[in-house]
Amino acid sequence: MLFSAVDHEQKLRDEFLKYPAEDYKDPEKDAYTDKFMLVCGMYFAASISYYYMALEGFVNLIYHAFLRDEFSDRELNLEQRLDLEQKIRLMPRLCCGFKNRHIDRKSDIFKNFKRLKNYRNKIFHSKIEDALKRMTFYENSFFYTCDMEKNQEHRFPSRKINLKIEDVLTVKSIVDKIVKEILSIMKEESRILTDQFIMKTVNVPFWKKETGKIALGNP
Secondary structure, eight states, rough: HHHHHHHHHHHHHHHTTSOOGGGGHHHHHHHHHHHHHHTTTTTHHHHHHHHHHHHHHHHHHHHHHHHHHHEEEEEEEHHHHHHHHHHHHHHHHBHHHHHOOOOOOOOOHHHHHHHHHHHHHHHHHOGGGGGTEEEEEEEETTEEEEOOOOSSSSSTTTTTTOOHHHHHHHHHHHHHHHHHHHTTTOOOOHHHIIIIIIOOOOSEEEEEEESSSSSSSSO
16 A cells, blocks of 8 residues: 555656646646646555554444443444544443553553644644635545645645655554554453454454344354
8 A cells, every 4th residue: 555655646746747837827737737736645645544544443343342231322322422532541441351441641552642643633634823824625535735825836735745655654653553552451361352353354253142242253
């Protein structure tokens, strides 16, 4: 995925740089280069989004497998009601299989999640004071940030063109650390089940007990 993103990004830059800056006043060339401006950085941004969603998917599977009976009422709909940070913070309290019932706010899990969240917000959300200078819109599963001022020295969306493969690798490293830290606070039995059936299988096996409770693994 990363190598594909690098290849696509380089092709977009090469295509954009075919045209000298003085030609941007030509309406046809301006419209043509705008197409490339809007997607430059998209592949790296998509890769970063993928890792963020992979972490959320991992956390959701933990909830699906280990949610305590008293919180399993469908009307609570915790998966939809809680955001990712709340799910991580409340995971030991709402799910069984953890060594303790709480996660210290000063733990490495939250330190790394804060880094991940700041990274994500830096890329996808404009600052309030910049609201009148840039426009962010969502289309086909991607966020785009466009500068509203047409006359500027560089034409690329400021938050996308600066993304590099190193940024993607940094986010991947942060997500890997968070997953390892979550595994480290689980009891041995639940950690082994998670490692075997969630971390190392393509299709995560669940089955229903006679009591109606969903269980992870094979019966």
